[in-house]
Amino acid sequence: MSTIGDQYILGVGRSDHDRLHVISEIHDGETRELLKRAGLAAGHRFVEFGCGLGYVSRWAAELGAHATGIDLNEHQVEVAQKLADHSGVTNAQFRVANIYEHGLEPESLDMTHCRWLLVHLSRPVEAMRSIYAALKPGGVMVCEECDASAIYSEPPSHAYQEMVELGLNAGKRRGVDYAGWRRVHLWAREAGFEIVHVSAYQPHYISGKHKGFWNWTMVTAGEGMVREGTLSEERLRELERGMSAADMDPHTVVAHARMHQLIARKPV
Numbered sequence: 577m578s579t580i581g582d583q584y585i586l587g588v589g590r591s592d593h594d595r596l597h598v599i600s601e602i603h604d605g606e607t608r609e610l611l612k613r614a615g616l617a618a619g620h621r622f623v624e625f626g627c628g629l630g631y632v633s634r635w636a637a638e639l640g641a642h643a644t645g646i647d648l649n650e651h652q653v654e655v656a657q658k659l660a661d662h663s664g665v666t667n668a669q670f671r672v673a674n675i676y677e678h679g680l681e682p683e684s685l686d687m688t689h690c691r692w693l694l695v696h697l698s699r700p701v702e703a704m705r706s707i708y709a710a711l712k713p714g715g716v717m718v719c720e721e722c723d724a725s726a727i728y729s730e731p732p733s734h735a736y737q738e739m740v741e742l743g744l745n746a747g748k749r750r751g752v753d754y755a756g757w758r759r760v761h762l763w764a765r766e767a768g769f770e771i772v773h774v775s776a777y778q779p780h781y782i783s784g785k786h787k788g789f790w791n792w793t794m795v796t797a798g799e800g801m802v803r804e805g806t807l808s809e810e811r812l813r814e815l816e817r818g819m820s821a822a823d824m825d826p827h828t829v830v831a832h833a834r835m836h837q838l839i840a841r842k843p844v
């Protein structure tokens with residue numbers, strides 16, 4: 577594990593890929609609707625920042641867009657390109673870059689997308705300015721970022737509550753705000769955009785494999801806290817047992833983070 581560019585902790589393991597796959601399963605339906613609403617069309621020059629394994633870029637390419645996925649994780653970019661090549665998609669390409677220094681030609685893009693990227697950054701407005709520079713006048717930025725403070729269970733689980741608090745505090749220590757994304761429209765305005773659309777959604781689960789998504793994610797983050805010395809291994813395992821009890825209880829609902837969606841336009 578290493579930290580590059582900003583505050584994002586890179587993972588290259590199998591479980592990191594599994595998590596990206598689950599994110600795609602949970603969110604791709606909403607993402608596609610949002611991109612259609614934003615006017616994504618064949619022939620568009622489309623860039624997905626923080627593309628991970630490139631699920632959204634491949635779909636945009638299948639629609640006929642000229643799609644580029646950009647991510648600072650070399651390994652993920654390599655896998656994303658292989659997945660595109662194997663699925664026969666020819667108009668999706670992937671490359672390694674940091675959103676702050678993407679090297680894209682100024683005013684060259686019709687549309688950009690990022691999902692679960694800006695939430696990891698300590699300078700989200702600066703990242704949006706970097707997107708702004710690459711968009712044509714009238715070009716559209718689409719963002720989908722999560723507010724982790726909205727995760728809860730009903731009946732309430734103290735383990736979930738404590739783990740959410742620990743995660744938000746760990747974010748603060750690293751200069752990132754996992755609860756800030758209700759302000760996405762304000763940050764986009766600060767970066768110079770006109771706001772076209774805002775919405776939010778929040779999946780809720782009573783059963784099924786996605787019910788344990790945050791347990792898995794927060795335990796992985798918790799292992800980082802154990803390594804930093806901000807959480808004991810014993811406490812982490814107690815919290816994991818508490819969250820698993822809520823996940824396995826057929827009468828307990830677990831709410832995913834609330835996803836904030838934004839469509840914003842660079843003024844003509």
Ligand SMILES: C[S@@+](CC[C@H](N)C(=O)[O-])C[C@H]1O[C@@H](n2cnc3c(N)ncnc32)[C@H](O)[C@@H]1O
Binds near residue numbers: 581674696
């Ligand atoms: C939680 S993943 C989300 C991936 C993908 N957007 C999705 O929804 O499946 C965040 C991604 O952002 C990438 N990333 C983090 N910081 C970045 C930066 N400064 N510039 C570009 N990519 C970054 C990570 O490598 C990772 O692939």
